Amino acid sequence: MDETGLTGKQKITLLSAWGLIKQDLDLHGRNIMLLIFREHPHFIPYFDFSADPNNTSLSENRALQAHSLNLIMALGALIEYGLKTPKMFECTLAKLVKNHKTRRVTSQDVKMFGEVILMYFAQVLGRQSASSLPTAFNRLIEQIAEAFEAAQFT
Numbered sequence: 001m002d003e004t005g006l007t008g009k010q011k012i013t014l015l016s017a018w019g020l021i022k023q024d025l026d027l028h029g030r031n032i033m034l035l036i037f038r039e040h041p042h043f044i045p046y047f048d049f050s051a052d053p054n055n056t057s058l059s060e061n062r063a064l065q066a067h068s069l070n071l072i073m074a075l076g077a078l079i080e081y082g083l084k085t086p087k088m089f090e091c092t093l094a095k096l097v098k099n100h101k102t103r104r105v106t107s108q109d110v111k112m113f114g115e116v117i118l119m120y121f122a123q124v125l126g127r128q129s130a131s132s133l134p135t136a137f138n139r140l141i142e143q144i145a146e147a148f149e150a151a152q153f154t
């Protein structure tokens with residue numbers, strides 16, 4: 001284990017799941033955001049949909065699509081680049097924490113997002129998903145949540 005907090009095996013598990021997800025980032029990103037809003041509707045007001053005011057349906061809203069891409073690409077950056085280069089992991093995480101601090105996002109919120117994302121990955125990858133995915137993904141979410149937690153006291 002290195003500074004990322006993940007073992008070599010956990011990294012391989014995440015990299016291989018990510019390799020499948022990244023083939024259709026736009027679709028998966030949007031599905032994840034919609035699932036988060038369905039499971040936890042109290043998160044909807046955190047987001048600004050005013051960039052696409054004419055679209056009343058969340059699933060068609062381009063502002064939501066833009067947020068979804070931000071979220072999934074940040075996860076991808078942590079997995080694809082961060083896990084290979086711990087300093088990249090640290091820097092990507094630091095930027096993420098900084099940008100969310102003003103929005104009052106807590107480590108508990110991150111864990112809630114993480115649970116939904118994992119549920120989605122398991123659903124969409126089906127048998128292609130390794131049995132080690134839940135542990136590896138939860139470890140990644142823990143690392144993100146810990147960074148958010150630490151920032152609450154700075």
Ligand code: HEM
Binds near residue numbers: 046049067070100113
């Ligand atoms: C899994 C962890 C998360 C990742 C990887 C992530 C990623 C991102 C990224 C990349 C952005 C856009 C740019 C930036 O500020 O860096 C963003 C914006 C945002 N995130 Fe997150 N996020 C996460 C968790 C959360 C949680 C738990 C919330 C709670 C509601 C949240 C709320 C927001 C909001 C409100 C914005 C701004 C959207 C706007 O402009 O209206 N994020 N997120």
